Amino acid sequence: MPTSDPAPDTEPAAQMPFAAPRPRSGKVRGSVMRDxxxxxxxxxxxxxxxxxxxxxxxxxxxxxxxxxxxxLNYRRNLxxxxxxxxxxxxxxxxxxxxxxxxxxxxxxxxxSAARAAGYLVSVATxxxxxxxxxxxxxxxxxxxxxxxxxxxxPKPAVTNALTHAPTGLPxxxxxxxxxxxDPFPTVRVDNATGARLATQHLLDLGHATVHxxxxxxxxxxxxxxxxxxxxxxYAAGAVVPPVTPGWWDAAAGYEQGRRxxxxxxxxAIFCANDxxxxxxxxxxxxxxxxxxxxxxxxxxxxxxxxxxxxxPLTTMHQDFGELGRRALSLLLNHMSQVDGNTPPSHVxxxxxxxxxxxxAPTR
Amino acid sequence: MPTSDPAPDTEPAAQMPFAAPRPRSGKVRGSVMRDxxxxxxxxxxxxxxxxxxxxxxxxxxxxxxxxxxxxLNYRRNLxxxxxxxxxxxxxxxxxxxxxxxxxxxxxxxxxSAARAAGYLVSVATxxxxxxxxxxxxxxxxxxxxxxxxxxxxPKPAVTNALTHAPTGLPxxxxxxxxxxxDPFPTVRVDNATGARLATQHLLDLGHATVHxxxxxxxxxxxxxxxxxxxxxxYAAGAVVPPVTPGWWDAAAGYEQGRRxxxxxxxxAIFCANDxxxxxxxxxxxxxxxxxxxxxxxxxxxxxxxxxxxxxPLTTMHQDFGELGRRALSLLLNHMSQVDGNTPPSHVxxxxxxxxxxxxAPTR
DNA sequence: CAGAAACTTGTTACCGTTAACAAACAGACC
DNA sequence: GGTCTGTTTGTTAACGGTAACAAGTTTCTG
Numbered sequence: 001m002p003t004s005d006p007a008p009d010t011e012p013a014a015q016m017p018f019a020a021p022r023p024r025s026g027k028v029r030g031s032v033m034r035d036x037x038x039x040x041x042x043x044x045x046x047x048x049x050x051x052x053x054x055x056x057x058x059x060x061x062x063x064x065x066x067x068x069x070x071x072l073n074y075r076r077n078l079x080x081x082x083x084x085x086x087x088x089x090x091x092x093x094x095x096x097x098x099x100x101x102x103x104x105x106x107x108x109x110x111x112s113a114a115r116a117a118g119y120l121v122s123v124a125t126x127x128x129x130x131x132x133x134x135x136x137x138x139x140x141x142x143x144x145x146x147x148x149x150x151x152x153x154p155k156p157a158v159t160n161a162l163t164h165a166p167t168g169l170p171x172x173x174x175x176x177x178x179x180x181x182d183p184f185p186t187v188r189v190d191n192a193t194g195a196r197l198a199t200q201h202l203l204d205l206g207h208a209t210v211h212x213x214x215x216x217x218x219x220x221x222x223x224x225x226x227x228x229x230x231x232x233x234y235a236a237g238a239v240v241p242p243v244t245p246g247w248w249d250a251a252a253g254y255e256q257g258r259r260x261x262x263x264x265x266x267x268a269i270f271c272a273n274d275x276x277x278x279x280x281x282x283x284x285x286x287x288x289x290x291x292x293x294x295x296x297x298x299x300x301x302x303x304x305x306x307x308x309x310x311x312p313l314t315t316m317h318q319d320f321g322e323l324g325r326r327a328l329s330l331l332l333n334h335m336s337q338v339d340g341n342t343p344p345s346h347v348x349x350x351x352x353x354x355x356x357x358x359x360a361p362t363r
Numbered sequence: 364m365p366t367s368d369p370a371p372d373t374e375p376a377a378q379m380p381f382a383a384p385r386p387r388s389g390k391v392r393g394s395v396m397r398d399x400x401x402x403x404x405x406x407x408x409x410x411x412x413x414x415x416x417x418x419x420x421x422x423x424x425x426x427x428x429x430x431x432x433x434x435l436n437y438r439r440n441l442x443x444x445x446x447x448x449x450x451x452x453x454x455x456x457x458x459x460x461x462x463x464x465x466x467x468x469x470x471x472x473x474x475s476a477a478r479a480a481g482y483l484v485s486v487a488t489x490x491x492x493x494x495x496x497x498x499x500x501x502x503x504x505x506x507x508x509x510x511x512x513x514x515x516x517p518k519p520a521v522t523n524a525l526t527h528a529p530t531g532l533p534x535x536x537x538x539x540x541x542x543x544x545d546p547f548p549t550v551r552v553d554n555a556t557g558a559r560l561a562t563q564h565l566l567d568l569g570h571a572t573v574h575x576x577x578x579x580x581x582x583x584x585x586x587x588x589x590x591x592x593x594x595x596x597y598a599a600g601a602v603v604p605p606v607t608p609g610w611w612d613a614a615a616g617y618e619q620g621r622r623x624x625x626x627x628x629x630x631a632i633f634c635a636n637d638x639x640x641x642x643x644x645x646x647x648x649x650x651x652x653x654x655x656x657x658x659x660x661x662x663x664x665x666x667x668x669x670x671x672x673x674x675p676l677t678t679m680h681q682d683f684g685e686l687g688r689r690a691l692s693l694l695l696n697h698m699s700q701v702d703g704n705t706p707p708s709h710v711x712x713x714x715x716x717x718x719x720x721x722x723a724p725t726r
Numbered sequence: 727c728a729g730a731a732a733c734t735t736g737t738t739a740c741c742g743t744t745a746a747c748a749a750a751c752a753g754a755c756c
Numbered sequence: 757g758g759t760c761t762g763t764t765t766g767t768t769a770a771c772g773g774t775a776a777c778a779a780g781t782t783t784c785t786g
Contacts, residue, residue, distance in 0.1 A: 032742055043766050048744060056763055073529065079451065079508050080742035082442035083771045090485065090507065097471050104467045108460050111488050120507050122453065122485045125474050144453065144483050145442050166436065250668035275668055282671045305638055308613035308645045310673035395772055406736050411774060419733055443772035446741045 031072040040068035051076060082145050090120045091331065092141030092149045092169075094134065094158070097125040100248055101275070101303050102320050103152045106174060109324025110150060117332055122146060129154060134161035142167040148331045150174060155219055159184075170334045174327035177220035185330040185344040187323055191221050194316045194351040195228025198270045198298045200236075201314070201353055205296060206362040207268035209238040213256040213280050215272035217245045225272050225300065241266075246276060253279025261287035267295055267362060274299035274306040277313055281358070285310070292360035302354050312356035323349060394435040403431035414439060445508050453483045454694065455504030455512045455532075457497065457521070460488040463611055464638070464666050465683050466515045469537060472687025473513060480695055485509060492517060497524035505530040511694045513537060518582055522547075533697045537690035540583035548693040548707040550686050554584050557679045557714040558591025561633045561661045563599075564677070564716055568659060569725040570631035572601040576619040576643050578635035580608045588635050588663065604629075609639060616642025624650035630658055630725060637662040637669040640676055644721070648673070655723035665717050675719035686712060 037044040042065060049057050050065040057065075068074070082088040091114055095103055107123070114121050122144060124137035134157065141149060146169065151158050153175030162171050163183050172185040202210045212229050215222030226243055233240045244259065246252040253276030260266045261284050271277035277299035281291060289295050291311055299306060299315035306313040326347055334344070400407040405424060412420050413428040420428075431437070445451040454477055458466050470486070477484045485507060487500035497520065504512060509532065514521050516538030525534050526546050537550040565573045575592050578585030589606055596603045607622065609615040616639030623629045624647050634640035640662035644654060652658050654674055662669060662678035669676040689710055697707070 034742080044742090045744080045767080046765060049765090052744085056765090058764065061764080075502075075506055077446070077508070077742050078506050079442050079445035080771090081744075083440070083446055083742080083773085084744040086771080088442065097475060107486075108488060111486055112460060112490070115487070115503070120485050120487065120503060122483050123470075123474055124478070124483065125471060127475070139438075140478070140483060143438055143441050145440070250671035254671055278668055278671050282673065282675075285673060305613035305641055308617055308641050310645065310648060312645075397772080407772090408737080408774085409735060412735090415774085419735090421734065424734080440772050443741090444774075446743085446772080447774040449741080 031074050032077065033074075035072055036065065036068045036074050039072060040065045086145075088145040088147055089118055090122055090144065090146050091328075092138075092144075092146035093121055093123045094137050094141070094149060094151045094154075095123055095125045096129055096153060097127050100153075101273075101301060102175060102318065105320035106152055106324035106327070109321035110174075110328050111324075113325040113328040117328070119147070130157050131161045134158050135165060138162065138165040138167060138169070142169060148172075148335050150327050150331055153221070170331060172327050172331045172334060174323055175221065177224040182344065182346070185334055185346065187327040187330060187347040188349070189221070189318055189323065190348045190350045191224035192228035192231070194300060194318075195225040195270065196232045197351070197353055198300065198316055199229045199232040202268040202270060202296055202298060202359065203232070203236050203238065205268070205359060207296065208362075209233060209241060210268045210270050211241045211260055211266050212243050213253055213260065213269055213271040213276050214243045214246050215276065216247050219248075222246075222272050225270075229270055246272065248273055248275060250275045250279035250282070252276060254283050256280060257283025258287070260284075261289050261295075268297075268359075269295060270298050270300075272300055274301045274303045274309075274313060274315055277306070277315070277358075278309060281309060281311075281313075291358050296359040298359060300351070302351075307356060309358070311358050314356045314359040315354050316351040317354045318351045319349075394437050395440065396437075398435055399428065399431045399437050402435060403428045449508070451508040451510055452481055453485055453507065453509050454691075455501075455507075455509035456484055456486045457500050457504070457512060457514045457517075458486055458488045459492055459516060460490050463516070464636075464664060465538060465681070468683035469515055469687035469690070472684035473537075473691050474687075476688040476691040480691070482510070493520050494524045497521050498528060501525065501528040501530060501532070505532060511535075511698050513690050513694055516584070533694060535690050535694045535697060537686055538584065540587040545707065545709070548697055548709065550690040550693060550710040551712070552584070552681055552686070553711045553713045554587035555591035555594070557663060557681075558588040558633065559595045560714070560716050561663065561679055562592045562595040565631040565633060565659055565661060565722065566595070566599050566601065568631070568722060570659065571725075572596060572604060573631045573633050574604045574623055574629050575606050576616055576623065576632055576634040576639050577606045577609050578639065579610050582611075585609075585611075585635050588633075592633055609635065611636055611638060613638045613642035613645070615639060617646050619643060620646025621650070623647075624652050624658075631660075631722075632658060633661045633663075635663055637664045637666045637672075637676060637678055640669070640678070640721075641672060644672060644674075644676075655721050659722040661722060663714070665714075670719060672721070674721050677719045677722040678717050679714040680717045681712070681714045 033044045033047050037047045042061060047065050050062050093107060093110060111121050122141060124140050126133040126137050148170040151162055151171060151173045154173050159173055159182060174187045177188060177191055199210050210233060212226060214226055217223060230240055244256060246256050253271060257280035260269055269280055271280055277297055280297060284291055284295055291297055299313045302315045302317035306315055330345060396407045396410050400410045405428060410428050413425050456470060456473060474484050487503050489496040489500050511533040514525055514534060514536045517536050522536055522545060535548040540551060540554055562573050575589060577589055580586060593603055607619060609619055616634060620643035623632055632643055634643055640660055643660055647654055647658055654660055662676045665678045665680035669678055693708060
C-alpha cells in the first residue's frame, strides 16, 4: 500500500577514492534498519525507537515504520545490538555431558521459560564436573556474550569455579546441594527431606531398618540422600547398615542389589534414584527375593517410566521441568538487580512420595 | 615482564564538544583490542592478525602481542567479530520439547563435537513438530546469527519448514526418516533394516509370526519400523497382525501390551522402542505370560538401562551420540562449501541386534 | 647495486545497532 | 504574544572487531 513518499537519500553522493559499495564476503544480506528508514521516510533512529517501544513516537509514524518493516521482512541484527548494548539476550547453561535424567529435563524447562522471556539458551557441557573444565565452559559462554549462566546439578567444584570465574556474569545453580549460603541464587531439591520421607515410609511399614543403595559419594545430591536416610534411622533407633559407593545407573544399582540380596536381613531398600532401583530390582529378582513380599524398594526421581518397572516403583517425585523454570526466573531476577547487594534467594523444593507397588508392610 | 616501550597514543587529543570518554551502561568492561595494541606498541590491526593466525606477522611482534594479550587477560568480543564477518561460530539445534531418549543423547554428541570445532550450540525447542513452530524456531536462531542448523529427529513437517525457511542457513537433519532425496544432508538410522533384523531374529527362533507394538504413526521413524517389520513377515509368508497407533513411552506400551497379552496366539512382539517394551513387559507379566518362555520381546534403541529390565531386553542398538557427531561433521562440511551445487550427502546407520534374555526359541 | 618481489605494518572505512545530544515543533501558561 | 515546557525527530558518535588498501621494510634477483 502507498504510504508516503520516501525521503531523498541524504548521504553524500561521492565517497572516498573507491566508490562502489562492493558486497562483503558470502551470505545473503537481509534488509537493515537504514532500508526500513528510507522506505518509511524517517531516520534510522526512529526505526530503532519503534523497535524498542520508545514512548515518544507519533502513532502515525510508528505505523508507517511497522509497515515498512513488514514489507521488507526486516529482522534486527542481534550482533550489532549486542555490540552496542552489551546485552545478548542469550543465556548459558552449563551441563554435565552424560545422559542423566534430571539434568536433561531441566534443560527443557529452562529453555521454554527462556524463550518466553525472549532469551535463547546456549549450552556448554563439561566432560567432568571439575574446576578447570567449568572455567573453560564459563569462558566459552562469556566470549559469546551470554547475559547470565545457569549451572545444572553441580558438584561443589562447579559452584566454586563459578564463584571464581573472572567474568562478572550473574549465575544461578539448579540442583545439587549446597551450604545454603552460596554466593549466588540456587534452586535445590531438599534431598535430605526426600530421603527422610522415603525412609520413614519404609519404617512405617514395619521394617526393622532400611538399607540404602547409594549414588556417587562425591555428588552432594547423593550425599544428602544418605544423610537424610541415616538421620531417620538414628531418630527411629534403628540399625544403620553400611553404605557402599555407587553411581547413578542401573548397572551400579545391580551391583549394590546383589550385595543386598545376599543378605536375608535386608527387607527394605531405599535407592538413590530410579535407575539404581531398576538394577536393584533386577538383582533381587535374580536372587529369588520377591518385591514387595520379601523386600520393599523405594526409588528417587519418579522418572517417566518408573511406574512400569517390575513391580511399579514407589518413589520420590521431583518436577525437574519446574526446577528449571524456577532457576530461570531466579536468574532473570538476579540479572535485573543492578548489582544490588540483596542476598541471593534460595529455593528449596521438597519431593513427594509416589506410592506404587514396590513397597508393602512386613508380615 | 618488560617488553618494549608502548607507542604514544596517536589519537587526536581533543574531540568534539563533549570530551570525557564516559562509560556506557552497566557491566564491567574487559580490555579490548586497542588496549592490547597500545601495550604491545602496534596497531590494532596487527593484534587482529595475531589472533587470526595471519602468516605475515614477524615472530617477535607476535610474541609481544601475545604477551600483551596475556597480561591484559584479553578476550575477543565475538559480537563485534560477528558483526564484521557475519559469522558467529554458533550453531543452532532444533529439538523437540520432551524427554525422549534419542534426541537428548544426540544433543550431547553434537555439543561436544561442536566444541571441538570451535562452535557453541544454541538450542531452540519446539512444543510441537509442526510447520509454524519450526519456522519460529528457525527465525529465533537466525536472529541470533547462527551459522547453521541441525534439526533433531524431525517429522516431515520439520524438514518441510526448514526447506521453506526464508533464511539461507545451511541445515542438516539427524534422525527421522526421509525420502533419501532431501534437499539437505541427513544422518539417519536405517529403521526399516533394524526392524527387519529384529523381526527376522524372532522368526528364526521359530515363532509363526511377530506382533508389533508400534510408535506414533505420524513419526517417520515409527512408520519405517512398521514397514520393515511388515516386509519381513511378507517375505517369510507369515501372517501380518494388525497394528494400533501408539506413542513412545511405557504407558503407551502398556496399553498395547494389554491387548497383545490377551491374545494367546501372540508369542513374539517387536516393540518400536525400549520404553514401549517396558510397558509391554509389564502388561505381559500382569497377564501371567512369561517372558521369554511364553512370549519373546524385542525393543529398539538400547537405552542405557534396558539390560536391567525384567527380563533384560533384547533390542536394536543405536549410537545416538555418534549420530550427533556425524550430523555435526556433515553440517560443517556443508557450511564450508561456498554454496556449491554438490548434492547433499546422506548417511545411513544400521542398528545392530543386542541379544539378551527377553527372546527365546519356541518350544 | 638497482629493481622487483615478498614480507610487515599501519590507516581508513565499514558491519548494524543504540546512546547522547541537538533541533524543530507543538501546546500551555501568564 | 512570548516564554516555557514537553513531544517528536534527526544527527553524530560510539560499540569492537575485520577487510581493503597503502606504505614502509626487507630480501631476493640479475
